Amino acid sequence: MYSEDEKAQLMRELKEMESLKVDTGDEGKILQNDLIDYIENGAGDEYDLVSRIEMYTYAFKLFSRKEVKLTGNQFFVYLNDSILDYEKIELIKKDLDKFELVIEAVEDNGEIWINLNFTYHF
Numbered sequence: 001m002y003s004e005d006e007k008a009q010l011m012r013e014l015k016e017m018e019s020l021k022v023d024t025g026d027e028g029k030i031l032q033n034d035l036i037d038y039i040e041n042g043a044g045d046e047y048d049l050v051s052r053i054e055m056y057t058y059a060f061k062l063f064s065r066k067e068v069k070l071t072g073n074q075f076f077v078y079l080n081d082s083i084l085d086y087e088k089i090e091l092i093k094k095d096l097d098k099f100e101l102v103i104e105a106v107e108d109n110g111e112i113w114i115n116l117n118f119t120y121h122f
Helices: 004-018 027-041 046-059 086-095
Strands: 064-071 074-079 099-108 111-120
Touching: 027 046, 027 086, 027 111, 046 064, 046 074, 086 099
Parallel strands: none
Antiparallel strands: 064 074, 074 111, 099 111
């Protein structure tokens, strides 16, 4: 079967996978400020912001089933999952605290998916 070293390595990998290790530094706050600047003043590039939102959520192991949509004072993250980890959502809410978050469960082709809808009120 497995050697003792292989077992130890597998256990380390399992523990790493189970623990929430997210280090986004200041990226969440910087992203929030850039999104607000885009919403209020039209400053910045929409494609760049969409890409940054996707990369930011990927850091939390939240993967999109389709491209993030940025429109008006809102953006939508279409998750490729039907279950959310509360700790991850709390960390995101802490970084993007000037946005209201609505979590929506939707049915698409017989599957249940989660959407994260962020709204900036100004």
